[in-house]
Amino acid sequence: MTDSALSEQLASASLAMSGWEVIAVALGIAYLLLAVRESLWCWYAAFGGTAIYLWLFWQVRLPMESALQLFYLAMAVYGWQQWRSGARSDGRTRPISRWPARTHLFAIITVLSASAVSGALLQRYTDAALPYLDSFTTWGSVLTTWMVARKVLENWVYWLVIDSACIYLYLERGLLLTAVLFMVYLIIVVFGFFQWRQHYHAQSA
Template sequence: MEFILWLFDAQLRIGDQAILWREVLGNVFGLLSALGGMRRKVWAWPIGIVGNLLLLTVFLGAVFNTPNPVNLLGQAGRQIMFIAVSIYGWYRWRTASRNGGTAVEPHWAGWRNRVFLVVALVGGTALLTPLFRALGSYEPVWADAWIFVGSLLATYGMAKGWVEFWLIWVAVDLVGVPLLFSAGYYASGFMYVFYGAFTLFGFVVWARSRRRKPSVETLFPDPTLQS
């Protein structure tokens, strides 16, 4: 209990800026989860959940009386969403590994799912922006909504094994970095910069993994074509 109380109040001072250690540790757990996801390890999901719980308390600054009294409702709400979707992904990957296969087999989403992802990202942002604004989220509210919807779609895509989910994270980072810096969440902002490069690397790793897999025709050649 004493450790939890210490962790809740501990701060890192950089000049006149105070950064919560909860924010730093939450992002470190998120990075470890992304690394585990790139390597298709089941432990990526529970590690990510720990980070989500820490960051949930950070982004509700006004609620938890933190040094930065700014509420980013999209950022806070996505932590709850992360936990829910991560439970689904954890179950899906664990079930696959228990059945003798790998946790997930990377594969392309296909054009139908790609269209769905783009429409869902843009449409979801448009629908949630007025709601987040009415609840008092930090401006520009559309950016907060974009991050929330993009994070939901990326996490779902990771659970499904879609290679394209890494590119959704890139779209989230492009909007998230300037928003977090403007709101004073510097640790998360710098971590998002690193995430951007990492997600591009993860996309390449999963895409190459997909290309290395032999096709069905190679594994089972058509006997009618044999001489």
């Protein structure tokens, strides 16, 4: 794609942006910033933004991403409950944990296998756009959101990979503002990793 064609596509996408997408993006940024601070309010922001994206993704023919939002709604409730029930005496939510290398290997193989299967099914039986990439970002997000709910430190590293893939996916489908949101996410994710790692070492000490 030439620079001129890309500019035309971005300009067209910007005109197509809805007020709902703007609200969803604002809630998405609020969710991640609050998660970095380990605030329970992140799950309220997550629930609101997810409800909007469920509809938006369905409109642009990303069925796996749309279905993912149903999972996010459930995880917003689950994450809130987990963080609240594990609250500590210093005012923070449940403590941060880490996974051993074997668990990470199993998780990655599971995500890639699920992505290959669902991608093949979507390609054969639906008109889904980018079925394999859509599947990868979906299954990867399922795993990583659960890691956030359980406060696993390495969730930030997983998000770095998934969000990078999502940027291309959303640009290709004309969701310009959402793609910009995920570019912002990449910056916050790096900050979040170091912030959580600092807290992890502090609680261990």
